[in-house]
Amino acid sequence: MTPGRWSELGNHSEGTEFILVGITDLHGLQLLLFAVLLPTYLLTLLGNLFIVVLSLADRRLQTPMYYLLRNFSLLEMGFTSAITPQVLSHLLTGQKTISLPRCFSQMVLYFILGTAESFLLAVMSVDRYLAICYPLRYPALMTSRTCLGLVLGCWAGSFLFLSGPCIWLLLLPLCGPKVLNHFFCDSTPLLALVCTDTRLLQLFAFLVAVCTLAGALAVTAASYTCIIWTLLHLPSAQGRRKAFSTCSSHLLVVSISYGSCIIMYLNPTQTGRLDLNKGVAFFNTTVAPLLNPFIYCLRNKLVQQVSRDVLVRGRGTSRHLRV
Template sequence: MPPGGWSELGNHSEGTEFILLGITDLRHLQLLLFTVLLPTYLLTLLGNLFIVILSLVDCRLQTPMYYFLRNFSLLEMAFTSVITPQVLSHLLTGHKTISPPRCFSQMVLYLTLGTVEFFLLAVMSVDRYLAICYPLRYPTLMTSQACLRLVLGCWAGGFLFLSGPCIWLLLLPLCGPKVLNHFFCDSIPLLALVCTDTSRLQLLAFLVAVCTLAGALTVTVASYVCVIWTLLQLPSAQGRRKAFSTCSSHILVVSITYGSCIIMYLHPTQTGQLDLNKGVAFFNTTVAPLLNPFIYCLRNKLVQQVSRDMLVKGMGPSRHLRVCLGGPGSF
């Protein structure tokens, strides 16, 4: 590929497309992964969509906690849909090329949605902190308008922090082999195709990661330190268990999300680590979004009760399912 920016690759042909090495070159393993990944992706969409519908139709779930959970489920559906359909197509057809515009768009959406996810997890932690540490002031602090502003702030922050590094990468000249050692367009293999020195861009990306991921993690950890300290002061063991049950699912999701991210970006320049990164990225983009609805449903008694009312008794005859028609102050 001759040196040139992304704009020069806009009118692409077969010779200017990027080649993704994918997960495996063995055809029978590709078909096996396809048969496993397709139902996984469909279950991910159905599971997260179920949470969205559940939180919309029942008044018992019309609270800030489930408002954020609904937005998190929508975010997970978008996050996995950026990567998984393309992976399914490549596994089924064996055709592993992707055009530069699609590659860049995929990278931007993947990084942006991932950053928004970290911000939203931090907001959900703050919500639990306010609910447990300041229960009397919680209704006046977490109004529907405040929740909306927090969600919009997560999205604005994701695009704001990622716009600089992504635009910079878009303007850099590309050369060398057009092969990406990944199953989707991630920033690390794309940087390997840049002709010029990328040390400044990598430094900027590192600073952005510190400000976003480390900042969100700090807020999350600080919130739950305060939550645990408050719970330890409660005189009733039953009260402690009940309060902690509202946080346990979120703590588990946070642990999975941050754990996979830390492993993925630990020593990313090593060849062996790149292979490990592909495995962790596969888990992070396909399996983790599937686990989240099950985690929240299996560990939350209220969600279980509403689910039983909705699935067993149905929308019509159920006297327990409280359908909300919405309103100015509803979530």
């Protein structure tokens, strides 16, 4: 088969669609996964939307920390929505095709939103570092303009780093059969369909992953090293516990997010890792976004208190309207 030319599969026209292998071929298991994944996706949207609304509804949460958390929740909703609705559709209908433009759009969204999340997690760690290590200067350092600039910088950095390898992959010639061994358009199965030698692209993608993911992780690690050093020198044990409580939720989310990404992408060669990547990617795109709002709500006393106050105000308003 000549490069850039796809073989015929089924009744689909040549070169217009991919076929995703998906998670399983068993129809009964597909319906079971749909029944589990649909409420998981809805809870993910509701949980992250709850964080966004709550941080806007109460002045106590209108601080740099919760401003960054609100943007992280928005990214989480976009990240899971880039993948999950299509997976739900394929599980329910059994149709596993995806058009070429949708496939590449999904891949680009997945990487850009995921990379922006990694950058934002690093920014959130720097925010905690400034709040704990420089509490008197913190209000002057983390102004609303600074926070906006940092969030926009996460988006701009993600576009800057990811545009090169994504465009490079898009321009490479692809050969059939046009079957992707994944449940969405990830870069690893797409690389398996490229007709030419992809070692240079894989090396370039690995270097980009090191600069983005490992770089963000290094910033986070450095921030928390300084935080721990500062906490160890606090005279009060209660003060140490109170300061660390503001970081514990973020540390847990960092461990989940960075851990799964390191397994999938910090490897110069992806051969033989498709099955592992599928499992980790399923966790990363469906389970992790669901856990994050619950982690912040269950482990943050201020969020719990504001939630109770907002619910009480809502009930009072409802009774007043009924009267």
